[in-house]
Amino acid sequence: MSERTALQELGKGVWAENPLLVMVLGMCPSLAVTTTLANGLGMGAAVIFVLTCSNVVISMLRRVIPSAVRIPAFIVVIASFVTMVDLVMEGFLPDLHRSLGVFIPLIVVNCIILARAEAFASKNSVWKSALDGIGMGVGFTLAITVLGGIRELLGNGTLLGMPVLGRGFQAHAALVMILPPGGFLTLGLLMAAMQARKGR
Amino acid sequence: MDVQGILVAGGTLGAVGAVAASVLAAASRAFRVDEDPRIGQVTEALPGANCGGCGYPGCSGYAAAVVAGKAAPDLCAPGGAGAVRRIGAILGIAIEEKVRMVAVVRCGGGHQACPTRFHYAGVRNCKAVTLLTEGGSKGCPDACEGLGDCVEACLFDAIHMGPDGLPIVDRERCTACGQCVKACPKGVMVLEPCTARVTVACHTRLAAREVRKVCSAGCISCRQCVKVCPYEALAMKGNLPVFDHSRCVSCGLCIDACKPGTMAARVTPDPAVREQALARQAERKAEEAARKAAASPAPAGDAS
Amino acid sequence: MDAVAYLQLVFWAMFVNNFVLAQFLGICPFLGVSRKVDSALGMAAAVIFVMVLASVITFLLYGAVLVPLSLQYLQTILFILVIAALVQFVEMAIRKFSPSLFQALGIYLPLITTNCAVLGASLLAIKKEFDFMEALVFSLGSALGFGMVLVLFAAIRERLALLRDTPRAFRGMPIALLTAGILSLAFLGFSGIVKV
Amino acid sequence: MPKELRYVVVLTLIAGGSAGLLALVHDATREPIAASRKARTLQALQAVLPEFDNVPTDERVVVGAADPSAPTDSEANRLPVVFMARKGGQVTGGAVQVIHPRGYGGPVKVLVGLEGDPAGTVRVRGYRFLEHKETPGLGTKALEPPFARQFEGFEVPREPLKVKKDGGTVDAITGATITSRVVAESISEAARLFREHGGRGTPGAGTPGTAPAGQADPGQQDPVPGGGHE
Secondary structure (H helix, E strand, O other), X not given: OOOOOHHHHHHOOXXXXXXXXXXXXXXXXXXXXXXXXXXXXXXXXXXXXXXXXXXXXXXXXXOOOOHHHHHHHHHHHHHHXXXXXXXHHHHHOHHHHHHHHHHOHHHHHOHHHHHHHHHHHOOOOHHHHHHHHHHHHHHHHHHHXXXXXXXXXXXXXXXXXXXXXXXXHHHOOOHHXXXXXXXXXXXXXXXXXXXXXXXX | OOHHHHHHHHHHHHHHHHHHHHHHHHHHHHOOOOOOHHHHHHHHHOOOOOOOOOOOOHHHHHHHHHHOOOOOOOOOOOOHHHHHHHHHHHHOOOOOOOOOEEEEEOOOOOOOOOOEOOOOOOOOOHHHHHHHHOOOOEOOOOOOOOOOHHHHHOOOXXXXXXXXXXXXXXXXXXXXXXXHHHHOOOOOEEEEEOOOOEEEOOOOOOOHHHHHHHOOOOOOOOXXXXXXXXXXXXXXXXXXXXXXXXXXXXXXXXXXXXXXXXXXXXXXXXXXXXXXXXXXXXXXXHHHHXXXXXXXXXXXXXXX | OOHHHHHHHHHHHHHHOOOOOOOOOOHHHHHHOOOXXXXXXXXXXXXXXXXXXXXXXXXXXXXXXXXXXXXXXXXXXXXXXXXXXXXXXXXXXXXXXXXXXXXXXXXXXXXXXXXXHHHHHHHHHHHOOOOHHHHXXXXXXXXXXHHHHHHXXXXXXXXXXXXXXXXXXXXXXXXXXXXXXXXXXXXXXXXXXXXX | OHHHHHHHHHXXXXXXXXXXXXXXHHHHHHHHHHHHHHHHHHHHHHHHOOOOOOOHHHOEEEOOOOOOOOOOHHHHHHOOEEEEEEEOOEEEEEEEEEEEEEEOOEEEEEEEEEEEOOOOOEEEEEEXXXXXXXXXXXXXXXXXXXXXXXXXXXXXXXXXXXXXXXXXXXXXXXXOHHHHHHHHHHHHHHHHHHHHHXXXXXXXXXXXXXXXXXXXXXXXXXXXXXXXXX
């Protein structure tokens, strides 16, 4: 494989290797917290931070960590960043922290992060790992923002809490969209749309 | 800054980490399974398609079996001769190269030649139609259903549906993993040596009389192919001709002799081979004539 | 708590509050290892085993180490460290003592480290302030629920794979997700049956 | 065994280092977290309490705690809590956090705002769900006007409140009787606790600095965005 430029390294996560829509990683948070657009954005920001930082640190430590204890070591690094996000968010963004709930600690096991640590950061330079982290994080954020937007719009008639579809719609909104089944259905349809575009 | 707090936190988690690592280190020692390092090497040498064609659960399973001496080193079809050579090098054994196999379609009954008995509107899948309708939708119970179970089963994108509803194998891509053979409910797909360029594209169990009713491309047991072959590579077995691949040179004479067109050329025969075969045929005829002439005083007329 | 209450807790964790379909925990293995019933069974067994073990160990560590030192904020990092080490340990142990079990579960064990259902069960047991027995029963119920849905879904997907007229755009993951959505709708019917 | 030793050293250092770093962050965020938790409780209280000039989170009684004035976080989270509102030292009302065990989707934590004197008449000033798993669109109607209006300024009787289906006086929401029952019974219970414990809270009895009661559990999933606040 030829060397990718910095821009390509950054861009691959957004579309061609989009972690959620193409590689199907990190499903749990993306389905669970995307009941609103704001949640999607908040979760995305948290993931970008954790993914970038852990990619950088793991890339720096990649020559030090023996491969037998690799997984525990990686996961500890990831968990520390997640806990930091958790604490900082609870202190300064309490409302968001409340609605993201138990899924902040669960970023630890978001497969995207460990997968990138394992597949990319443990083999590449610090600079490239940082770019990879940002790109993947942005791709993930875009995907869950769209997901959250659709679900909030159809399930509640609002976007970012502001009524968009009018009172009449809000009274009879498709509640199922913000219930668990709506998450599966929306993501399924979104992926189908993506496949249809690619197939052409 | 609360230095003590930091020390307590660091100490606690450090201690847990130390315990965890010690336990793992001890375990890796105590529970060490003396795994042959060659298993890893063999796994590396395999293509990693995990197709299961060898009959073992995945490539690493096969590698373990090969190293343990429980499996032959040439079972990996996708890896081909290259993998066999690499495995041989790792295990330090000489392995004779095996002829590469390839999947072939043993049916010529497409939509035109072998029409369906009824319109099937169920699940679009050969297995389903065969199970549901007892023998499938085609006139011939052994005909290809053409719904593409083999296409789906192929891990290497080597099989595609042709225009007549018969699958076409890309011989370059085919690795003879055997997935299509397993997938086909009609037994249409078989593996043959890639040197065999001519195939009996029919495997019907029907007798000639019934074949004529349902399929225009099926074998009618006329024996013309057997008669015409100058190398005695064909013999009738039941109602179908069978190749002896060690004798066949793929001259293609049988293809010309076959009236329904059951004999199918998978690769166009080499003209030079064809010339040779024609010469051989003429030679044989002459011999035959000479023998007959010797046997009976009145020489019979030439068969041509 | 009496026996009935424990049964209710199991029912609640398995059906009403199913990890996969209601809580969105463990979706990755749910979608990843549900192509065949055989592998789904293997994964389910591995998860049940690790989840119960991990819940018990983390529960005890939380009570015995973190609370006395008031280091509760370290729970995520501690739990995941324990789970990762545990998974690796179990893998080595099984490999040594039961090669046949290793053959069956081996390839699924490393996947469990990133199975958020395991960490989720540990964290939820603490959050809900269960006592030891409740935590044990809860993790067992959750794991059983996860395994059940996994096998159920794999059986559906095996049949789904036979369909060839799925529109091209929906093949693979999209149709699987829509199926999961319908399954999740069905499980919504359990809500309100048992309260815990 | 240098190889194994290296495992231990590396993992210990990474784990210890991370935890040390986290302790720093924890230290730095402790104040803001406590402040924001307190602010959230106060905000919730403000919405349901009559005018007050004290700090209700500092004047609370955790009913049933080992030490009601200094409960543990866990006790404050799972036991009923009475917050007192005063103006000029005079009791104007109180808010009571009750946990109703039998909501449709599990326990419901309700905050009921009451106006009046523990010894005299007690009126409802408002209520909201702090934590719940009721069905959005059905159970959550219990927080909206048609149903909620019947409790505006409602004088809570001493005998238990019941929905009409149970032979009481409260109109239930069609299709959400269980949630309606939760509200009615919670209001009743809240008034009872207020009457019983309202006299006990003295100004400044709370222990400032501890996490205030009524903090919403951060892990609870709120099926409707902001559903608990309307």
